[in-house]
Amino acid sequence: MKERIGQPVPARDFNLRLTLESGQIFHAMQDSGWWQILVGKHLLEVQQNNGPLLLACGDTRVAEEYFALDHPMRKIYASFPPDPYSTEALNSCRGMRILRQPAWECLATFITSSMKQVAHIRAMSLALRQRHGEKVGGSLVNAYPAPGRIAGLCEDDLRACGLGYRAKNLLATARRVADGTIDLDALRTATTPDLRTQLMTLPGVGRKVANCVILFAYGRLEAVPVDVWIARIALAMRRRKGTPLALEEFASRTFGPHAGYVQQYLFHHARTTGKLPTR
DNA sequence: GACCAGGTGCCAG
DNA sequence: CTGGCACATGGT
Numbered sequence: 001m002k003e004r005i006g007q008p009v010p011a012r013d014f015n016l017r018l019t020l021e022s023g024q025i026f027h028a029m030q031d032s033g034w035w036q037i038l039v040g041k042h043l044l045e046v047q048q049n050n051g052p053l054l055l056a057c058g059d060t061r062v063a064e065e066y067f068a069l070d071h072p073m074r075k076i077y078a079s080f081p082p083d084p085y086s087t088e089a090l091n092s093c094r095g096m097r098i099l100r101q102p103a104w105e106c107l108a109t110f111i112t113s114s115m116k117q118v119a120h121i122r123a124m125s126l127a128l129r130q131r132h133g134e135k136v137g138g139s140l141v142n143a144y145p146a147p148g149r150i151a152g153l154c155e156d157d158l159r160a161c162g163l164g165y166r167a168k169n170l171l172a173t174a175r176r177v178a179d180g181t182i183d184l185d186a187l188r189t190a191t192t193p194d195l196r197t198q199l200m201t202l203p204g205v206g207r208k209v210a211n212c213v214i215l216f217a218y219g220r221l222e223a224v225p226v227d228v229w230i231a232r233i234a235l236a237m238r239r240r241k242g243t244p245l246a247l248e249e250f251a252s253r254t255f256g257p258h259a260g261y262v263q264q265y266l267f268h269h270a271r272t273t274g275k276l277p278t279r
Numbered sequence: 280g281a282c283c284a285g286g287t288g289c290c291a292g
Numbered sequence: 293c294t295g296g297c298a299c300a301t302g303g304t
């Protein structure tokens with residue numbers, strides 16, 4: 001049991017555990033009361049007990065950026081829709097942040113997420129990291145394997161990590177990133193529609209995965225990934241069937257300017273309680 | 280065993 | 293444009 005103090009980082013309206021367990025990232029590790037989170041190859045070791053974020057390892061600026069401590073939470077909460085279900089989700093998830101993830105690991109992880117439960121996504125992510133990622137000193141998990149690394153593997157190497165039919169997609173996308181067919185960094189300046197169009201050219205990236213990357217890695221807080229839970233919720237609130245795209249447009253309209261935040265709170269609330277809006 | 284999971288891509292009508 | 297189906301894997 002290592003004893004560490006940790007440098008306090010002011011963090012109002014921030015709930016570390018909730019944020020880490022909300023289905024945005026799948027590789028956070030607990031180590032005797034501290035959380036280890038790898039941001040690319042940068043190790044953060046943090047904990048929170050009813051107050052500031054305590055940082056035992058890692059750069060303060062990296063932590064502030066990654067945990068998005070600059071997000072204007074009061075303004076975001078004020079923009080939540082006023083219906084009872086959204087209010088309930090807000091109250092039960094207060095302090096959950098939309099992280100700023102490195103683009104590649106976010107993209108890759110959500111390619112592997114299709115038709116998988118959160119626990120399975122985590123298992124695949126950890127297998128990929130431990131078998132093919134670079135070691136990082138002091139970290140229980142390895143870094144997410146770089147595009148070039150995955151590009152050099154074969155489909156069976158990825159299937160051995162539990163990816164199933166997703167192996168082909170991750171491999172093909174890794175090769176396109178590695179050979180420069182798409183430049184994830186250059187896309188930062190693209191408009192959201194252009195960004196989405198570009199991401200959706202990649203194998204295994206449909207509208208939902210693209211929106212996850214747009215929200216979780218590119219910080220476009222208006223993006224709304226429509227998965228099975230959000231579809232159920234939107235259906236119950238809208239009381240009219242529709243295509244996934246129609247449901248996304250409904251959500252974008254109804255959830256307001258920070259619809260991505262609302263989406264994440266509703267998703268987590270629904271997934272963990274099983275409750276849906278009552279019409 | 281059936282059913283479901285933070286979907287995507289393809290094909291028929 | 294829409295609906296239906298295959299695609300791997302692992303857990304109730």
